[in-house]
Amino acid sequence: MKVLITGAAGFLGSHLSDRFLAEGYEVIGMDNLITGSMDNIAHLMPREDFTFYHHDVSKFVHVPGELDYILHFASPASPIDYLKMPIQTLKVGSLGTHNLLGLAKAKQARMLIASTSEVYGDPLVHPQTEDYWGNVNPVGPRGVYDEAKRFQEAMTMAYHTFHGLETRIVRIFNTYGPRMRVDDGRVLPAFISQAIRGEGLTVFGDGSQTRSFCYVDDLVEGIYRLLLSDYPQPVNIGNGDEITIMDFAREVLDLVGNDKAWLDHRPLPVDDPKKRRPDTSLARKVLDWQPKVSRAEGLAKTLPYFLEKVKS
Numbered sequence: 001m002k003v004l005i006t007g008a009a010g011f012l013g014s015h016l017s018d019r020f021l022a023e024g025y026e027v028i029g030m031d032n033l034i035t036g037s038m039d040n041i042a043h044l045m046p047r048e049d050f051t052f053y054h055h056d057v058s059k060f061v062h063v064p065g066e067l068d069y070i071l072h073f074a075s076p077a078s079p080i081d082y083l084k085m086p087i088q089t090l091k092v093g094s095l096g097t098h099n100l101l102g103l104a105k106a107k108q109a110r111m112l113i114a115s116t117s118e119v120y121g122d123p124l125v126h127p128q129t130e131d132y133w134g135n136v137n138p139v140g141p142r143g144v145y146d147e148a149k150r151f152q153e154a155m156t157m158a159y160h161t162f163h164g165l166e167t168r169i170v171r172i173f174n175t176y177g178p179r180m181r182v183d184d185g186r187v188l189p190a191f192i193s194q195a196i197r198g199e200g201l202t203v204f205g206d207g208s209q210t211r212s213f214c215y216v217d218d219l220v221e222g223i224y225r226l227l228l229s230d231y232p233q234p235v236n237i238g239n240g241d242e243i244t245i246m247d248f249a250r251e252v253l254d255l256v257g258n259d260k261a262w263l264d265h266r267p268l269p270v271d272d273p274k275k276r277r278p279d280t281s282l283a284r285k286v287l288d289w290q291p292k293v294s295r296a297e298g299l300a301k302t303l304p305y306f307l308e309k310v311k312s
């Protein structure tokens with residue numbers, strides 16, 4: 001079985017590549033490396049069952065031979081990245097998705113797209129269930145990501161209903177683990193690296209906003225099960241253990257234990273969602289999936305990676 005993974009040099013794409021190779025698939029990884037890093041897949045490059053294409057999927061995508069599955073994980077995914085690259089973010093979610101759907105149709109492959117909790121915007125329903133339509137500002141700074149992902153879902157569903165393509169949609173909630181970029185601006189890499197360096201932890205606003213963090217292995221398991229399921233509607237995958245950003249900052253201070261670090265309040269970014277927590281009843285029902293790794297356990301598995309990256 002052969003699988004194409006876009007964004008393969010990124011955080012999630014590289015973990016997915018590992019998982020599919022471990023399951024015995026042949027993996028083709030594709031990435032334009034604007035936010036991904038070859039470091040994440042250096043260990044795969046010598047393998048016969050892994051091929052890498054340096055390519056931007058918002059341009060026509062050609063892959064020789066047969067394909068069984070396509071997993072579209074290419075996209076800037078942190079708020080500072082998509083603020084820096086708004087057009088690329090829109091293009092990879094829209095044109096990139098269209099190209100890959102066309103490829104999936106030509107190859108008769110099943111396609112899974114990486115959607116996001118951002119489709120719910122600053123949610124008015126809590127926790128977020130898949131049947132909630134969201135509260136997104138299309139012209140705000142986050143609109144480039146949120147609307148690209150909403151379009152991506154709509155386009156994927158249209159290929160499913162109109163062309164009968166086999167499609168799967170995963171809505172990913174905040175995920176963390178080794179291989180996140182230290183400087184990607186997301187709260188977890190920011191806080192951990194600031195704590196290691198003995199700097200201020202940049203808490204945006206009063207820190208009362210909440211997030212719910214899922215360890216990468218749990219997410220990968222959920223995605224694997226969804227791909228192999230027969231469920232074409234969107235499914236939330238995330239961990240329901242919700243925490244305020246202020247409490248999370250204190251937790252990271254305790255974990256890292258560097259007395260020099262402190263809490264440094266900064267302005268809240270525009271349209272920052274006030275709360276976020278997945279309702280994962282659907283994943284439990286249709287995939288028999290639930291997260292297994294607690295935040296304490298996941299942070300303990302992640303810290304050594306950041307210690308090495310920040311100190312080197």
Ligand code: UDP
Nearest residue numbers: 079185186187188190202203204209245272
């Ligand atoms: N945040 C923060 N300090 C940082 C980075 C982020 O307080 O250095 C906050 C941000 O305002 C948001 C939450 O942490 O409320 C999660 O932000 P992140 O960028 O990780 O992803 P988001 O969930 O907003 O997409």
